[in-house]
Amino acid sequence: VEAVQRCLLAAWPLIDPSDSGSRAGAAVATLKRVVTRQFRETHLCVVPPVRERKDRRSLPQITVRWFDLFSKRERTPVEALQKSVLGQLHRQIGNDREFFQNTPMFFTSLMMTDSGHVPIDAGGPYNQVWSLLSEEIMTDGAAAKPGFHRNPLFRFVTNANGTFVVPDRQRDSPFDLAHFRLLGRIMGHMVRAKTVLAFEISPFVWKYIVGDRLTVEDYLNDVEPFLRKVIDDPDRLAAEDVDTLLPDFTKHYEALKTSATYARMADELVRRVAAEHALVHSMDPMLGAMRAGLWETLGSRCVKAMTWRDAELRVCGLPYPNWEQLQASVKCGLPPEHAAMFWAAMKTLTPQEWGAFFYFAAAQKRYPLTRKISVSPSGSSTDHMPVASTCFATVTIPAYKTVEDYTKKIKQAIACQDMELA
Known part of the structure; x- marks a missing residue:
């Protein structure tokens, strides 16, 4: 080595x-x-630096209305994308590359509900915008939140490695591709700003982005394994409706039949190769737009030097912290007796709940955080829950009397994910 x-x-x-x-x-x-x-x-992978802007109010103001993603009526994919966090950012940022040279990129006017309440952005609302961007892609629509219309650019796939999102191959209009490109720019900026997005994107996508040579096995393993039965079945590949399962199969098949390389091969083999091409290249327009955006903000040379796991880790961080990472992310300023109870309570929580604690305290769902969480005592009654200031990543906790009380109150606090920021 x-x-x-x-x-x-x-x-x-x-x-x-x-x-x-x-x-x-x-x-x-x-x-x-x-x-x-x-x-x-x-x-x-030499990552270009960004300018750190201390005076947030001197930055361009961007308004994000989370409640726009909710509606009782049906929406077309175009309407859902326009109302999404990504769509709102696209309308206000456009192709202005200057946004991506700074961290933070903008001063945030974040409205969780239509109450008119807008918290002052000292860091928390800005961080929450990226958490909400992740949420609109990773939440399974109205099944998880009544009236919620998720970002339509991605669809869920499940395979032996878990559940992931991949671009929806139907979202290939110029309007859609412009949003994929913006998402790529944002992903590149996150790497430069050392901030992570809570995405679970299929390895197939990361392999494309870093320039790995993709094969049909990558697609079948990382995207849709059930299609193996289709491409292994000559009769199915010869059926008239094969394009319903393998979009653009006929286009690839006709192109291969007219090429000198495949003209003399058995038709069954040509159909198999066409099926493989159709799968491997089924998301090329969307993935190409994402990669182009990532290259714009991070540089193609830097991206190409990464492995796909490097890219995933740099953009998305770790899904949940382990115990050592949790301890490294929290500075506990409670008196010794209460600090011991706090850590004992935290140890009873699951890694998913540790991630929820990150979101409660810092408006970020994944490790690593942009700053440590500071836990300090409050003078409130023990009837009250812990209180967080996401702008400063601080949590104040009443002096509960037992580990069980700490556990109960912390769990109650981290369950309040959709409340308006103070």
Whole structure:
């Protein structure tokens, strides 16, 4: 490994990794998986810095209305996208690249309900915008929240590795692709600003973004394994309605039949290859738009030097913290006796509840946080729940008398996810 790292370090300035068709580009795609992640991050994936803006009020103001995502009437995909957090950002940011050079990107006017209440953005509302962006993509619509219309750009897929989202192949209009591109820009900015988004995106998507060579096995393993039976069935591939399961199959099949390479091959084999092409390239327009946006803010050279797991970790962080990461993320300023009860209570919670505590305290759902959470005593009655200020990532807690009381009150507090910020 050390020898490979020395060779790659010497050759790196002379290589264009974005040219995946060249021998050098192909070599990078292979060797980047051999070297250590620390080596890639230190020498290959050079992330451009962003300007840290202390005076938030000097930034452009962006309004996000979370309640716009809720309606009792049906919405078309276009209407749902227009009302989404991503759609609201798209209307106000457009193609202005200057937004992505700063952190924070903007001053937030966040309205959770139509009450007219707008909390002052000292950091919490801004962080919550990104949590809400994640939520609109990862929430399974009205089944989870009555009247909720999720972002229609993505659909859920389930395979042996879990449940993920992938781009909906029907969302390929110029309007849709512009939003995919903006999402890519945001993802690149998050890497630069060292902030994470709570997405569970299929590995197939990450592999495309970093330029890995994708095969039909990647699609079947990472997206829709049930389609294996379809492409393995010659009769099914010869059926007239095959395009309903394999969009653009006929287009790929006709193109292959007219090529010199496949003209003399058995029809059954050509259909199999066409089916594989149809699956592997079924999301190309959407994934291409996301990747283009990511390249704009992060740079193609940086992205291409990542493995797909690097990209996933940098954009999305870890789904839930472990115990050591939780402890590293919280500074407890309670008196020793109460600090012991606080940590004992936290240890009874699940990793999912630790993530909910992050959101309650800092408006961020995933590790790592942009700042540590500070826990301090409050003078409130023990009848009250803990109180959080997400702008400053602080939590004040009454002096409960038992571990059970701490556990009960913390659980009550972290369950209040959709309340308006103070």
